[in-house]
Every structure is written in structure tokens, then in C-alpha cells.
Amino acid sequence: MGPEASKTPIPIPERTRTQRAARGRALAIRFGPGPTAIAAAALVCLLIGLLYLALQIRTIFSDQLKQEYAGLVLEAVERTESARSLVGIWQQLPDATPARAAGYQHARTELAHRLASLAALVNASPSAAPRLPPASLIPDADLRDTDAVLTSVSTWWRAQRDADSADLRVRIARVAYTLIASAALLFCMLITALGMYAKRNRLLAGRSHEFEWAALHDAMTGLPNRRKLFASLEEAATKLPALTASSRIAVLYVDLDGFKQVNDSRGHRVGDEFLIAVSRRFRESVRKVDVVARIGGDEFAVLVREFSTNAELGEIARRLIACVVQTDKEMGVGRVRASVGIASFPEPVDDYHRLVAAADEAMYRVKRSGKNSYAFAERAS
Missing domain, CATH: 3.30.70.270 (Reverse transcriptase/Diguanylate cyclase domain)
Structure with a gap:
């Protein structure tokens, strides 16, 4: 073979810059947030969102049950008020006959029965509802006290039903907003992960091309080897x-x-x-x-x-x-x-x-x- 010239390495400053750039790309690939990290973050956000939705849905069912219970109490109040109206009708009859006395007594008994059913329903309420006073439950209780109790119970439970209804609407809206936000967040994270995955693939492909080019070319002249x-x-x-x-x-x-x-x-x-x-x-x-x-x-x-x-x-x-x-x-x-x-x-x-x-x-x-x-x-x- 003919005489060979000594091979001179790449100048130090250029070689140093090349090495630093290569190390920087390697660190970016190794330590940068990758698709796996994005997927893990998306999974954590999804789990948190599902937990929040589960709590909200549980509360929605609870509010719905409360609203239905309030409806039952108000229906019992209406039946008791009907029994109270019947007592008033018998009381206003002018003739003091045995039939009137028997009808009135039956109406008072029915009213006492309705009051007892209403008291049982109110006292069994899961909410901290005001209890009916025992004096209003006896058959010969003062009708004015009965009217006051019925008015008080009706007013409180109507307000409770309206509050439960408003709370139910708010929680349903929160669930809808959470679902929209979770879907948007997951979509954004998915797009980000796909973008990072594609970017990393392009970077790795570029580096692979650089290595392949270096393996097939002379470093000093750039000619094929x-x-x-x-x-x-x-x-x-x-x-x-x-x-x-x-x-x-x-x-x-x-x-x-x-x-x-x-x-x-x-x-x-x-x-x-x-x-x-x-x-x-x-x-x-x-x-x-x-x-x-x-x-x-x-x-x-x-x-x-x-x-x-x-x-x-x-x-x-x-x-x-x-x-x-x-x-x-x-x-x-x-x-x-x-x-x-x-x-x-x-x-x-x-x-x-x-x-x-x-x-x-x-x-x-x-x-x-x-x-x-x-x-x-x-x-x-």
C-alpha cells in the first residue's frame, strides 16, 4: 500500500460542541417526560375524577331519596289535613244527635290515627326534622294546636324538599362539568402523549440516521468511507x-x-x-x-x-x-x-x-x- 497520512481528529472546540449536543439530546430522551409519564398522569387524573364522580353520584342518590321522603311526609300532611277538615265539618253541624256525635268521634279517631302515622314518618326521618309534640297526638287534643303543628310540619318539609331539589340540580351540574373537564383533560393528555411519542421517534430516527451516516462516511472530509x-x-x-x-x-x-x-x-x-x-x-x-x-x-x-x-x-x-x-x-x-x-x-x-x-x-x-x-x-x- 502507498504511504498513509496520519489521521487528525476533529478540532477540539467542534468536537466538544458535538459531544455536548449529543449529551443534551441523550439527557432529553432519558430524563424528559415521556409518553409513559403522560399516560400515568392521565390515569391518576382519571382515577381522581372517577372518585369525585362516585362521591357526587352517591350524594345525588342521597338527595333524591331525601326529596322523595319529603314528598311522602307532605302527602301524609295532606291526608292529615283532610282528616282535620272532616273533623271541622262534623263540629259545625248544628244538631246534637247521636249520629253527629258518632261521626264526630270517628273523625277525631281518624285524625288521631293520621297524626300518629305522620309522627311515625317524621320521627323516622334521616334528616334532623322537628318532632311532633306528644300532646298533639291524643284523640281529644286541641284542634288549634293540631292546625299549628300541621302548618309547621308542612312549611318545614316543603322548604326541605326545595333545598334538596336545588342541591340535586347543583350536583348534577357538577357531575356534568366534571365529565366534560375529564374528557377534555384526557383528550389533551392523549394528544400530548402522541405528540411526544412522535417527537421522540423522530429524534431517535434522526440520531439513528446520524450514527448510520457516521458509520459510512469519513469524519474529516465527509466523503463515503x-x-x-x-x-x-x-x-x-x-x-x-x-x-x-x-x-x-x-x-x-x-x-x-x-x-x-x-x-x-x-x-x-x-x-x-x-x-x-x-x-x-x-x-x-x-x-x-x-x-x-x-x-x-x-x-x-x-x-x-x-x-x-x-x-x-x-x-x-x-x-x-x-x-x-x-x-x-x-x-x-x-x-x-x-x-x-x-x-x-x-x-x-x-x-x-x-x-x-x-x-x-x-x-x-x-x-x-x-x-x-x-x-x-x-x-x-
Whole structure:
């Protein structure tokens, strides 16, 4: 192999910035709130909301039962008031006959029975309702006291029923608002989690692409490396049968002559600048479909995906040599030239796996014969 230039690492400031950016992205992925955290938060909010709804629904049922109980008490009051009205009717009859006395006594008994039923219903109330006085429950109680008790009971229980009804409406509204808020919160959290999941996937895909690119390219020049070159060669050779019968591919192996003296005399920084500049010119001198790769310190290779004649390859080789001469003159580093070996498939090299090696052998023939030129691989190669 030809002399290799020492590989110079990426400058410290640039490398430091790259490392810091990579660490920052890694920390963002590792410690940032992810979809799992958002889902957990949504689940906690959902459980809290369900607990609150359960309490509200329980209270709604309780208020509804209270409202129904108040309705039962008011119905009992109405029946007792009807019995009281019947007593008044018998009391207002003018004739003092046995029938009137019997009817009046029966009405008083019925009133006492209704009062006892009302008292039992009121005293069994789950609410702290005012109790009926025992004196109003006896059959011969004063009717004025009975009227006052009935008025008091009716007023209190009507107010209780209205309060329970208003409280029921408020709690139903709270349940509705809670359901709306919970649905909106869950929807927002779901959208946020999906957005974060998609963002993380894009970030991971971007980092995966960066790693893949770094594995297939030279860090200093940005050109494809040896691995990428052989992958491109495999792809081009596989597609070759689908092209015309006269289609061929070729590899031009380029080695810089006198580059080691540049590193020894001017330093590796100047040598790296020279490699970067000549790499850019190499890339600009060939077609976009062709591949320019750096496969060693000062060694390059060009994969020509399709050509017709060897004259085309000779023209490409001359352009590559001119790129080196132009870079040398522009930078004034000394006398740096290039030796180029050319090998094509399927003629004269019938195995594309040996295409790079055949071009390398042809390049060494150029070096042995005076350098700064190009040569084609022989069939024996």
C-alpha cells in the first residue's frame, strides 16, 4: 500500500460542541417526560375524577331519596289535613244527635290515627326534622294546636324538599362539568402523549440516521468511507444486468504522491486542509451518480456507475489528477501529484469483488513507472 497520512481528529472546540449536543439530546430522551409519564398522569387524573364522580353520584342518590321522603311526609300532611277538615265539618253541624256525635268521634279517631302515622314518618326521618309534640297526638287534643303543628310540619318539609331539589340540580351540574373537564383533560393528555411519542421517534430516527451516516462516511472530509464504497459497488454490480448489454462499471483508485512530505514539513493541520480541499474538488469533477470515497489516509476511490468507453475513464482520471495539481498550486504546499489506477467490470475484470484490488494494482504500476499519471488494469489482474 502507498504511504498513509496520519489521521487528525476533529478540532477540539467542534468536537466538544458535538459531544455536548449529543449529551443534551441523550439527557432529553432519558430524563424528559415521556409518553409513559403522560399516560400515568392521565390515569391518576382519571382515577381522581372517577372518585369525585362516585362521591357526587352517591350524594345525588342521597338527595333524591331525601326529596322523595319529603314528598311522602307532605302527602301524609295532606291526608292529615283532610282528616282535620272532616273533623271541622262534623263540629259545625248544628244538631246534637247521636249520629253527629258518632261521626264526630270517628273523625277525631281518624285524625288521631293520621297524626300518629305522620309522627311515625317524621320521627323516622334521616334528616334532623322537628318532632311532633306528644300532646298533639291524643284523640281529644286541641284542634288549634293540631292546625299549628300541621302548618309547621308542612312549611318545614316543603322548604326541605326545595333545598334538596336545588342541591340535586347543583350536583348534577357538577357531575356534568366534571365529565366534560375529564374528557377534555384526557383528550389533551392523549394528544400530548402522541405528540411526544412522535417527537421522540423522530429524534431517535434522526440520531439513528446520524450514527448510520457516521458509520459510512469519513469524519474529516465527509466523503463515503471504504464500507460505503463496497456497499455502493455491490449495489451497482447487482443492477448492472438490468442495464444495456454494453453497460459497465469502473473504479478509479487515487493515491496522492508526495503527500507525506506535506505532513512532515507543514504539519498535519495543513495536510488535513489539503485533503478536505482536494476531496471537494474530486466530488465536483464527477457526476452526481458516481461515488467518491476516501478509503485511506491519502487514498481515494471513485466508483463510476456507468460508462461506454475507456476514453471516458481516461478523461475522468485526468480531471482527478488536475484537481490535485490545482489544489497544490492554490495552497502552495509543494509538489503533490496523483497516481490513478483504473479497473472496469465485467471487462477486463470479470469479478466485481476484485475491482478495487485490480484498480489498486494498476495504481502501483503507475507509481513504479514515474507517478502523476493513470493506467488501466490488465486482464491478468
